[in-house]
Amino acid sequence: MSSSRPIARLGAGSLGLALAAAGLSFVAAPAAHAADPVVINLVGINDFHGRIDANTVKWAGTVEQTKALRPAADTLFVGAGDLVGASLFASATANDQPTIDVLNELGLQASSVGNHEFDKGWADLRDRIIGPAATPNAAWEYLGANVYAKGTTTPVLPEFWETDVSGLKVAVIGAVTEETRSLVSPGGITDIDFGPIVPAINRVADELTDGNAANGEADVIVATVHAGAVKGAGSSYEEQVLQNGEFQDMALHLSPKVDAVFQGHTHQLYAWDAPVTGGDLPTRPLLQTGNYGDNVGNIQLTVDPATKHVISYTKQNVARVTTPDADLIARYPVLSQVKSTVDTAIANAAAVGNQPVGSITADITTALPNPALPPAAGGTGNRDDRANESTLGDLVGNALRDGVPSDQGHVDLGIVNPGGLRSELLYAGDTTSNPANTNGVVTYAEANNVLPFVNNIWLVDLKGSSLKKVLEQQWQPVGSSRPFLALGLSDNVRVTYDPNAPAGSHITSVRIGDAPLDPDATYTVSTFSFLGTGGDNFAAFTEGTPHDTGLVDRDLWISYLQNHPGLSPDFARQQVGATGLPASVSAKGHYEFTLSKLDLTSAGSPANTSVSITADRGRGPVVKVGTATVSGGTAAVSIDIPSQVKGGVLTLVAQPSGTTVTIPVAQK
Template identity: 55%
Template sequence: MRRWNRRAAAVGTAFTLALGQLIISSPAAQAADPVTLNLLTINDFHGRIDTNTVKFAGTVEGLRQGDGASGANTLLIGAGDFIGASLFASSVQQDQPTIDVMNELGLDVSAVGNHEFDQGWADLRDRVIGPAGTPNAQWDYLGANVYDSTTGQPVLPEYATYQVGGVTVGVIGAVTVETPTLVSPDGVSSLKFGDPVTAINRVADQLTDGDPANGEAQILVASFHEGAPQGGQTLDQNVAASPAFAEIVNDVSPKVAAIVTGHTHQAYAFQAPVPGDPSRTRPIVQTGSYGANVGQIKLTVDRDTDTVTGSTVANVPRVGTADATLLAQYPARLTPIKATVDAALAVANQRGNVPVGSITADITTAYTPATPPDGVNRCVAGAGRDDRASESTLGNLVANALLAQLKDRDRGGAEIAVVNPGGLRSDLCFAANTASWSEDGPGLVMYGEANAVLPFANDLFVTSLTGAQFKTALEQQWQRDAAGNIPTRPYLQLGLSDNVTYTFDPSAPEGSRITSVTIDDRPLDPAKTYRIGSFSFLLQGGDNFRIFTAGTDTKDSGLVDRDAWIDYLKANPGLAPDFARHAVKVTNQPTIAAAGATVTFDVAGLDLTSLGAPANSSLEAALLPIGGGAPAAKEAFAVSGGAARVEFDVPAQIAAGAWNLVLTATPSGTTVTIPLTITATSSVTLTADRSSQVYGAANPLTLTATVVTSDAGAAGSVEFRTGSTVLASVPVVGGQAAFTLPSSTPAGPYPIVAHYTGAGGVPPADSAAVTVTVTPAGSVTVLAPALVVPFLGTILVGAVGLNNGQPARGSVEIRDNGGVVGSTAVQSHGLFVFLAPRPARGQHSYTATFVPGDPANITGSTSNPVVVRR
C-alpha cells in the first residue's frame, strides 16, 4: 500500500518537473554532493501538555533549524503513543490539545502506537486521523502490520515518502503485535495485528523493487512502536532480554538505513550491526517518554549511489531554557504551540482545579533512578516513575480504592481488587510541582491530578475466579502472549488490595513461581470462588492476563474507574502511603517442618521503591495458629538491602497441624504469611533399675520407658521388645510406661527396645536398646554327718538350697570315694535321704552332687565330703 505525505504531494510533483527540466538543460551530468539527513524522533509523548511542552517543542525546533539547511533536510518522525494515558490538560479534551501541538510542531509521520487505539479503531480512524480532505492529525499515521481481520488488507497506510535534501526518504511504520492485549479488546475486534518486522520487510522490498507503480524510495527508515525492555544497558543486553527487540535488531531488512523505536519508555541510542554485513552499522533510537528527550539521527547519503556513508545517533535532552527566550528564538512554530498549551491549561484549571482529597506524603508508582524529570509525573526531579515490574504504594492504594467501591453486592460484591501497573499514569505528589492547578498546595489532591492517575476511563467489572485461577493470574505476571512468546515487558507487577499477600520464587519453573497466597489471613483455597474487581481492560484479558477471561458471573458495576477513584479520595482525606509490600521473594520456602526442627530460607525484595519508602532493618518471624492467637515462638533477623536469612527454630513442644509463619518487616510493616504444616515428633528413653536379675528371684528388675512428644501429654502405648518378640505392651501414663521382667524369664542376655506406637498423629519412635541379663539361680548342697547302721548300711541326709529363694527341684548323686553309688530325688524343702550300701572295710568319703531339674536356669553344686571308717 502506497501513501505519499498529504502536505508534500504537490511539492513533490513540482520538484520532479523542475528536476527533469534541470537535467534536460544541463550540458553534462555531474556527481551530486552528499547530503546529511537530519531525522528527529519522538515516541510515547502521552499527551504531556504542561509547563514543559514549549521547552520540548523548542528542543525540536532548535535541532530542526540547526541542521545546516534551515530545516530543509529535517524529517520529524514519531514512534506512536502521542495520545492516550495523557495528562489531564490533554485528556479532558480527548487529547485534542496534543494533536494540535503536533500539527503546529510539524510532525511529518509516525507509526501508530497501541494507545492510539485506546478509544477503539473507529475513534482513531474517524476522529483522531479524520477525513482525508480535512484531517485532524495532519501527519501520516502508519501501520503496515494492522490488517482488517476479514479481508486481511492493511487498514492504515503502510508507508509514506518524503523529499528530504533531494533524497526520497521512505518511512515504514508498524505497531507492537501485543496491541490487542494492551487495549480494550472490543475496540479492536475487527483488526488483526501481524508481526511488525515481517510487515516492515515486506514493504521495504516493495519500495526498492524498481517499480514506481507501488512506490520507490532511495533511503528507508523503519518506525516501530516496539522496543528494548527495561533494565538493559548495552545493545547485547537488550537483545538477549527481549525476543521482540532481538527481531528488530537482527531481522529487519538491511535495506532499512535507520530504525526508530518506542513503546517501552526506554532511552537509548545504539549503532547496531546491519544483518548480513557486520562491517556496517545502522542507528537505532528510542527517546524514553513524555518528551524528556528528542532523538536525532544524522545520515550522510551519497546521492549518486543512494547509500548511507555515515551516521550518528543520540538522544538530546529537553532544554531548560525559559519559554520567553524560546518564543523569541522560534516564534513561527512556538507562538501557536504556546497558545494551544495555555488554552489547554486554562481549561484544565477550570475543570480540574477542584480539591477532591488530600495526602500526607507522596504516593507513587515504583521508581527507578537516573531518569530525567518529567513535570507533573515526577514528585522528585531525577527519579524515574513507572517501573511496571515492581510493586508500588500507588498500585496498592488504587486497588484498595477499587475494593472499597466494588465490595457492595449492588456493585458486584468484590472480595479482592487487582490493578495493572500500566493503568497508573501519574503520581500523587505531596508538594505541588506544577502550576497547572493554581490552588494546589502541599497535600491537596485536585481533580485534575486524581484524573491523571487513571486517565483511561475504564469501566469497573467484577468477576468470579476460583482460588486456583487467581493463583494463575499471579503466575501470569511473568508474561507470555497468546502465541507463547515472551513480550517486551516480560514481567508486570499487579497492585493488590491489602487483604492479599503472597510469596514467590522467580527461579522456580514457570507456572510454579507463586509459592503461597494468603487472603484475609487464611491460606488461599484453590477450590473456593473469589470475587475479583478491576478495570474492564484487565478483566477482558488485557496485558496478557488471559485467565480473567475465564471468570464467571461477570458484572459491570456501572462505575467508571476515574469516578470511583475520586469518590474514594473524597471519602478518605489525609491518605498516607503504605510501604508494606504484598509480594515478597522467598527462596527455599518451607512447607513442612517437624517440631523442634530449624527451618532456613532467604527473603528478598522487602523494600519498596516508591518515593519515601524506608529501608527495612529487621524481620520478625512469628509462628501463629491459623485464625490468629498468641505466637508459639518469635525470632528476629537482620535485614540488609531488603534481604534477610531466616533460621527459625520450631518449638519442640507444639501441636501438630497447620500454622502460619508470619514475617513482619520493620519499619515498613510488610507482613507476609507462609503456611507451615508442623509434624509431631516423639522420642523414647529406656532405663532399667539394674542390669541383671537371678532366674526365679522374687525381686525382678523393672524397665521404664519415658516418652516425650511435641504434643503435650503423650498417649498410646509402649511395646517392650527383644528382637521380634514383644515382651509386653504397656499404656503410657504421665509420659511413662514401666515393665517388670518376669522372674520366670529364662537365663540369658536380653537387648530390649521400647517401641512407642504413636497416637493422634504423633509418630511412633524407638528407644536405644538396653541389655539386661538373667543369670541362672545358684545352688548350695549340704551333707549331714552319716549314720552307719550295722548290717544295714550308711544313712546319708542332706539338703539343697537355691539363691533365688525357691525350693530346689531335681536329684542328687551320691558318690563314695568319687564313684557314684546311687541317686535320690530332692524332696520338699530341699531335703534328701539316701541309704548307701553297707560299706566295705576301710575309709569312705561320701559327697552329694545336686543335679537340677532345670539345668539351663539353675546351676548344680556338690556338698561337703562326709568320711566314714569301718
Template identity: 40%
Template sequence: MNRARKFAACGGSLALSALMVAPAHAATNVGDQPIDPALTQLSLVNTNDFHGHFTKDFACAVTTVQREVPGTTFLSAGDNVGGTPFESASQDDEPAIDYLNSLDLKVSAVGNHEFDGGLSDLKGRVQDRADWTYVGANVYRAGTTDPVLPGYKVVEQNGVRIGVIGAVTREVPSLVAKDGIKGLEFGDPVAAVNRVATDLTDGDPANGEADVLVAEYHEGAPSGESSLESQVSSNAQFKSIVTETSPKVAAIFTGHTHQKYAWDGPASTGTRPVIQTDFYASHLGQLTLGYDPARDEVTQYSMTNREVTEPTEACKADPRYTATAKIVDTANKRAEQIGKEKIGTKTAPITRALNDDGTPDNRMRESRLSNLIAQSYVESINKPGRPGGVDIGVMNPGGVRADLGGNDEAITYADAATIMPFNNTIVTKDLTGAQIKQVLEEQWQPEGSSRPFLKLGLSENVTYTYDPNAGDGKRITTVMVDGKELDEKATYTIASNSFLLDGGDNFTTFGEGTNTRDSGLIDQSLFVEWIKENSPIRPPYEKHAVAVTDQPTEVKAGEEFSFTLTGFNMSTTDPNENTQGLAWVDDGPYSGEIGAKAVRLDAPPYPTRDGELKVDLTATGPSRNALVKVRLTETGTTVLFPVKVVAADGPSPTGTTTGSPGDPTGTGSPGDPSGTVSGPPVETGLTGDGSNGATLIGVAGSVTLLGGAYLLARRRMEN
C-alpha cells in the same frame, strides 16, 4: 574516520553481525564528526511515547533543529495520544494533536494507545484532526492480510524520497479494550516492514517508490541501560527487529518500551542506527543520514538523543515556536480551570515504584499507589447499592500514569485524573483460587514481551510468597487471602478495570473468568469519589509480595529450620525501609528480633528485590498444621505461609492451615485480635547494643508457653 574510531563507533555491535539473515543497509557512524559534504544530508528528528506531554521545552528542541537544518523532517514512533496527563486528557487530547500539528509532524507509526478509543476513533476523531499520517503496516482485517491503515508515507527532503514505514507491537490486543479492535489482527511487525520495503524498492511506481527507507516500530528493547547485545540475546521480538529488518532499511526508530538508547545495529559491513528516545518528550532523537546518490544508499550517519531544555531566546523569536507555545498556554489555562477543584487530602506522597535511576513508573516493582487503587476498587464496588460481593481488588501497573505526590496535602481532580486517564469501566468477574494463582504467575510475562515482568497491585487483604528462581508456572508458593491460605477450588470475585479483566497486559487467565458484570462505573470517576470519602488518604506501607527461598512445607518439632526473605522493601521516594522484624510459628509471644540487610538483588531473576533477611526458627509442640509469620517492624509488612509440624513421635497432620489460635485472621501479632499489621513499630522489650536490626547478634532463649514450647528464633548479624 580512522579504523580505530570506526570500530569504537560500532559500540561492539559487530559481534552481532553473524545473527543477520541478510546484510543490512550498511553505513558508518561518524560520531560527532560532520557528514561528508559530498553526500546528500538528510535530517530527521523523532519522538516516541509522547503521550500528550506538550511543553514549551520540547517545542524549542524541535524548532531549534528545524531552524538549524532547514527541511528537517519530524517523525514519531507512536503513542502520541492516550495515556496522557490531565492537561491533555481533560480536553480529549485535542491540544496534543494541535501541538504536534504546529511542530509539523509528518509521519507517525501507530501505537497501541492510538487504539484506546478503537479503530473508528483513530481513523475518525484522531486522524481527522491530525495533519500527519498514521502508518501501521501490520494492522489487518481479521483473517486476511489486508491492511486497514497505510503502511508507509513518502516524504521528500533535498530531492531524496524518504519512505517511512510503520508497524505496531503485536501485543495490542492485550493492551487495549477488545471491543474497539474487534475484527482486527496484528501481525509480525518485521515481516510487515519488510513487505513494504520490498514494494518501495521494486521499481513499480504503482505500489510506491523511495530512495531511502526508515522504519518506525512501536516496539523496542526492554531496557536501554544495558547493551544492544544483551537486549538482542534476551528478547526475541527485539532481536527480530535488529537482525531481520530488511537490509533495504537504512535506520530503525523504536518505541513502546519507554527507553533511551542510540545503538549501532549489526550489518555485514558497517552498521545502521537503532534508536529510541525515552518518553514523555524528555528527549528528542536526532538522526542525520548521508545519502550517496551514485550508489543509491546511505553510507554515513550520526545520531544522538538530545536532552530537552528550557526555551532559548532564539526560540522565543521563532514564529513556529511562538505559535506552538500559544497552544501550550491556552491548553494549560483551560486545564487549570477544570482541574483545580480539591477532592481530598493525603498524609504523605503515594507513589509508583522507581527505576534504578530514580525516575518513576517502574512497572516491574510493587507500587504503593497501585495497591491503593486496587483497595479502592473493593471498597467502592462493595458500597451499599453497588454490585458488591468483591473479594479481591487488582490493578495493572500500566494503568497508573502519575504519582499522588508532592508535599501539599491537598488532592485535586487533576491529580486523580492524571493518575488514571483511560476512563475504563470497573468490572467484576469470578475466578477460582487456582486461576488467581495462575494470574500471579502471569506477572512473569511471555518470552519476547516488552517487559519481562509486570507487578499487579493488590487489595490489602492479599499477600503471597514466591520463589524468584523457580521455573515458569512454579514461582508462586503461597497465596493468603484474609489471613487464610487460598483455596484453589473455591471461587473468588475480582474487581478491576475492564481492560485488565478482559485479559489485558498478557494476563490471559483473567479472560477465562466467569460471571462477568460491568458496573457501568468509570475508574477515574470512582477513584475521585473514593478519595473524597476516605480522606485523609494514608500511604499503604505494607508490601504484599515477598520472595522466600528455601520455604519449608514440613518441619520437625524441636529441629531448627531456616529460610530467607528478599524484596520486602519498596522502591519509592519514601526512605521508610525495614531494618528489623519479628517471627513466630503459630501464636504466642515473639522470641526475638531479626535483622534485615538493606541490599539490592538485581534481575534476572525478576523482579529486582530490595532487602534480605535470614530467619531461623524452631517449632515445638504437637503435630499440627501451623502458620509461619514474619512481621517487618517498620512497615508492618507481614509474610505468612503454612507448614506441617511433625512431632518427634507423632504422625504428619492433614488439612489446610486457616490461621492460628487467638489470631483468627492469621495476619496480626499475638494479642492483636483485629489481625491488622499497620501501625507503629512493635516494642520488643529485648536488650541489645544495636541501633538497627542489622547489628543485633546472639541467640535468643526459647519461650515456654503453658501447654508447650512453640518457637525458638535466632538473631544473627547479616554482613
C-alpha cells in the same frame, strides 16, 4: 500499496523557495555538482503521551531547534507512536485534541501508530483521531504496515509515507508492537489484527525497491517502529540483542534496505550503532528518545545522490531545552500558536482540574528505578519500574476493592496492572498556577493523571485456581518487552513466590484475608476492564465471569480519595520472594529458608532491618519463636518451632515496614 494521502515532493523550485526563506540564495547547480552529498535531517519523537503542561513549549522549541539544524527542505519530522493516550489532564480532558493540535502546528509528517492510539478502539482512531481523508484531524500520516483487517493480511492503515528530499525519494515505513492485541481492550479491536513487525517492514521495503512505481519508490528508507529494547541507559545494544522478543527480531532480521530506525514503546533512552549485513554501511542508526517529551531524536543521513547510498550518519538524543518560552517564541514564531493551544487547554482543564479531591501525608508513588533519588514530578523521570510492587499500585488496589458501591456486589480483592499508573501522588504542592494545591492536597487533575485511561470497573468472579494463574502471569510470555509485571494488590492479599521456580510454578502461597486461597472457591476481583479482558497478557482473567459495573476508573478513584482524607503510604509488600519456604511447620521442627524482596522501592520506603517471628494458636498468648536479620531486603531465616506450638499460624513480620508472611502450623 501507497499512502492514502498525496505524496509530497520537493523539486528544485520548492528547494529554492525554502532556501530563500532561510535568507540564502539559490542557484541551479551545474552538472559538476550533481553528486554533492545530500544530508537528510530526521527529527523523531515517541511516547509523548499528551504532555500538555508547562514544558510543552520547551519541548516544541527543542523540536524546532533540531529541525533547524538543516534546511527545511532536507528535514523530516516523524514519530514512533503513543503520541496520544495515557495523557496528562489538560490533554486527556479534551480527548487529546490539544496534543493533536500541537503536533499539527509543529508539522509532524508521519508516525507509526502506537498501542495507546487504540485505547478507545480502532473506530475512534480511524474516525476521530485520524479523521476523514478530505478533512483530517491529525494532519500527519499514521502508519501501520502490520495492522490488518481481521483475518487477512490487508493493511487498514497506510504502510508508508514518502517524500522527496533534494531529488532523493525518502520513504518512512511504520509498524507497531504485535503485543498491541494484549495491551488494549479487546472489545475495541475486534475488526483488526496485529502481525509481526519484521516481515511487514521487510515486505514494504522490498516493494518500495522492486522497480514497480505503482508500489512506490524509495532511495532511502526509514523505519518508525513502536517497539524497542527492554533497557537503554545502563545497557548496550549487544546486551539487548540477547533478549528474546521483537527487539532481537529487528536486530537480527530487519531488512538491510532500511537505513535508519526510530523506536518507541519501552520508554527507554538510547542511540546505538546497529550492525547490519548487506546495508550501505556496516551499521545503521537505531534510536529511542525515552518518553514524555524529555528528549527529541535526531538522525542525519548523508547520501550520495549518484549511488543513492548512505555514506555516513550521525545520531543523538537532544534533551529538552530550558530556554524561557518567550525567547523560544522569538526565535521560532510557530511556537506562539503552540503556546496559545497549550494555554487554552490548561485554562479549560483548570476549572475542573484545580479542585481538591483528597489529601495525603507523604508521597505515594510507583516503584522508583533509583530509590535513592527523588520521585518524578509530572509523570516523567524517576518512576514507573513496572517490575516492582509499589505503594501507589497497592493503594489503587484498595480503592478498587473498597470503592465499589455495596449494591453492586461484594468485592474480595482489587488488582491493578502497573502500566495503568501514569503519574505519582506527591505531597509537595505547587501553588504557582493553583492556590488550592498546597502541601498534601490532591487535585482532580493530579488524581486523573494517575489513572488517565477511562477504563470501566469490572467485577470478575474467578475460581481460586484461576486467580493463582493471574498471579503466575506476572511472569510474562517469553519475548515480551517487559519480562515481569508486578501487579498492585489490595492490602488483604499476601503472596509468596519462588523466584527460581520454573514457569508456571512460581506462586507458592496466596492468602486472602486470614485464609489461604481455596482453588475451588469463587473470588470477586475488582479490576479495570483492560485487565478483565486479558490485557497485558493476564489471560487467566478471561476464565472468570465478568460484570461491568458501569463505573469509570477515574470516578471511582476520585470518590475513594474524597472519602479517605489523609492517606499515608503503606510500605508493607503484598508479595514476597521465598526460597525453600515450607508449606507448613510442625512443633519441634527446624526450618531454614530465605525471604527476599521484603523492601519496597517507592518514595520513602524504609529499609527493613529485622523479621520478628511469632506463633498464634488462636487461643492463649502469642508465642515468640525468633528473629532474623534483614539486609538489602533479604533475610535468611533459621528457626526451631517450640513444642507447645500446635495449630494456628506462624507469622513473620519485617520491621519497620510491616511486610508479613504467614505459614500454617500443623495440629500435631
